[in-house]
Amino acid sequence: MREAQHLYINGEWTEPVDGTGQELTGPATGRPSGRTVLGGAADVDRAVRAAREAFPAFGAGSAAERIELLEAIGAEYARRAQDVAQAVTAELGSPSSLSRTLHVPAAQGPWAEDTFMGPVVSASQWDTVQGYIRKGIDQGARLVTGGPGKPDLPESLRDGHFVTA
Incomplete structure (x- = not known):
């Protein structure tokens, strides 16, 4: 059973200030599959404040620096693709093969070499x-x-x- 008790705010895992616990239920089985924490208003305020403080430095960087950061995020995501696929399977109840071949690649973003997004317009x-x-x-x-x-x-x-x- 998975358990997540921290929030990632300002570059580090932190205890929630006013969050609450939430039991997770596996949609495929209907049985408990884990527990997570839901951040409260104070946690949202901390996250927004950290993002606002970080944005000027990010925006002041060159395009090459921002691309390098996005590529590093993409590389870490790719490194942890199996973990992500397992989490998606547990949360959505999708078969693991679908999580690995559809959900994980779809979330890799435009920086991933094998990402293809065709025209999507109304x-x-x-x-x-x-x-x-x-x-x-x-x-x-x-x-x-x-x-x-x-x-x-x-x-x-x-x-x-x-x-x-």
Whole structure:
């Protein structure tokens, strides 16, 4: 049974100030699967204050430094992928194979080498963007990439990528 009794705030694991305990139930079994702590208002205040204090230094760094930090986060996530998959299986009740092959890779973020995220837009978003493209062309803009209409996708990807909201 998993147990988490600390909150990660300001770069360290800390005791909650006013948090409460929460029993976890495995959705696949209906049996207790662990216990965690839920932070209270004072814990949220500490976390927000720490984030606000850290942001200026992060924002002042170069793009290369910020990318390096995100890559380090991604590397640590990849190193702990098995732990994450086990937690996802316990929390969602999904088969472990699905946690390893779908949930964990989906959360790796854009910095992961094997991450692919295709176009995800609603029909209204699509129409808005297409309107901007047409308006720009009508006003004499030169289009340097893409263009109006659906992108040129391989046959296997042409259906199912444009959805209505």
